[in-house]
Amino acid sequence: MIRTRDLTKHFRVGKETVEAVRGVDIDVAEGELVALLGPNGAGKSTTLRMLTTLLEPTSGTAVVAGRDVRAEPARVRRRIGFVGQGHGAGEDQRAGEELYTQGLLYGLGRATARARTAELLDVLELSGAADREVTRLSGGQRRRLDIAMGLIHRPPLLFLDEPSTGLDPHSRANLWEHIARLREKSGTTIVLTTHYLEEADGAAGRVLVIDHGRVIADGTADELKAGVSGDLVSFTVADGGSAATGAEIAGRLPAADGVEAVSGREPGVRLRVERGDAVLPELLRALDASGVAPTTVRVQRPTLDDVFLALTGRSLREENP
Known part of the structure; x- marks a missing residue:
């Protein structure tokens, strides 16, 4: 056509x-x-x-x-x-x-x-x-x-x-x-x-x-x-010390990539994995065994904005106010 x-x-x-x-x-x-x-x-x-x-x-x-x-x-x-x-x-x-x-x-x-x-x-x-x-x-x-x-x-x-x-x-x-x-x-x-x-x-x-x-x-x-590097898994914790421990634990997961500790009012951890739903149970068991109690947990599939961000380094949402 x-x-x-x-x-x-x-x-x-x-x-x-x-x-x-x-x-x-x-x-x-x-x-x-x-x-x-x-x-x-x-x-x-x-x-x-x-x-x-x-x-x-x-x-x-x-x-x-x-x-x-x-x-x-x-x-x-x-x-x-x-x-x-x-x-x-x-x-x-x-x-x-x-x-x-x-x-x-x-x-x-x-x-x-x-x-x-x-x-x-x-x-x-x-x-x-x-x-x-x-x-x-x-x-x-x-x-x-x-x-x-x-x-x-x-x-x-x-x-x-x-x-x-x-x-x-x-x-x-x-x-x-x-x-x-x-x-x-x-x-x-x-x-x-x-x-x-x-x-x-x-x-x-x-x-x-x-x-x-x-x-x-x-x-x-x-x-x-699918071309973006996997799902984004994030969790928040009560304090920065727990976030640092949580990041260390998440980094040991075989599927984890790009683990990042987040500071601020709600400290937490972000990491990329191929399939968030498959990794989440293992992550929660490891956190529990180390005494880290997440206050919130989220699995987010890649979006088209993530695609554009990966291709250009910019966000489409920011470019299209």
């Missing part, structure tokens, strides 16, 4: 050249849901805008939905849906009429546009809001209307640029339920950008991590997290 090779985009800012995208290779198969993940300014949105023909590449090639983005941009647009970061519907329009008009603009006949409008309003639970002005819709309803507008012409490929930004947690979860239902029903290929790590982790079949205009990791969330 998507194939890019050495795709680049440079901008002139004054006398300087900014390399926003630096030779990106992407392959997306039919039916996949792929998330582009990275900090602000990493090149995610610029890549998306090139794939949707909104920006012309500086160099490289990109074939989207079977069409070349540089040679056949109009044909690409007919075969894709695009939901940008802003709202696409007219503020003073009624939701149903706006969706119907979008269908006409894509060349659908009046009867087909009416039927498709009713179908999408039903699937996205907007039927009750069809006659309501867009300004009177909730944030979640407006975002679902944006997605409906991107799907009105039944594109095989849908691009979503930060679709849930600005929504409250309930509306975000509701939006993703609808997206999952749409994929299950239609098999639409989806490429999205997001700042929410849990969305990429839970919803995407594959994750592409982009930094400084390059793809630095590509795989399923589980594959990427």
Whole structure:
């Protein structure tokens, strides 16, 4: 569905050249849901805008939905849906009429546009809001209307640029339920950008991590997290002396790696192990035998933020405030 090779985009800012995208290779198969993940300014949105023909590449090639983005941009647009970061519907329009008009603009006949409008309003639970002005819709309803507008012409490929930004947690979860239902029903290929790590982790079949205009990791969330050095096991104790003893005990475990004693108000110990659930019983028995009583114990699986931290030395959460 998507194939890019050495795709680049440079901008002139004054006398300087900014390399926003630096030779990106992407392959997306039919039916996949792929998330582009990275900090602000990493090149995610610029890549998306090139794939949707909104920006012309500086160099490289990109074939989207079977069409070349540089040679056949109009044909690409007919075969894709695009939901940008802003709202696409007219503020003073009624939701149903706006969706119907979008269908006409894509060349659908009046009867087909009416039927498709009713179908999408039903699937996205907007039927009750069809006659309501867009300004009177909730944030979640407006975002679902944006997605409906991107799907009105039944594109095989849908691009979503930060679709849930600005929504409250309930509306975000509701939006993703609808997206999952749409994929299950239609098999639409989806490429999205997001700042929410849990969305990429839970919803995407594959994750592409982009930094400084390059793809630095590509795989399923589980594959990427498996590349990080194991689970993080941490425990706190009553005093610093116990923490030092606990760190010494933890360091004797064959599976332990990177044991670190933590000082402060709640002294404790952190260590990396391949499988925290398997090591924890042994660790607790050893601590008990030495008279060290943990006050809290935690096993934490690697996250996509840990993946980015391991690859770049920076946290995605800090980069995306």
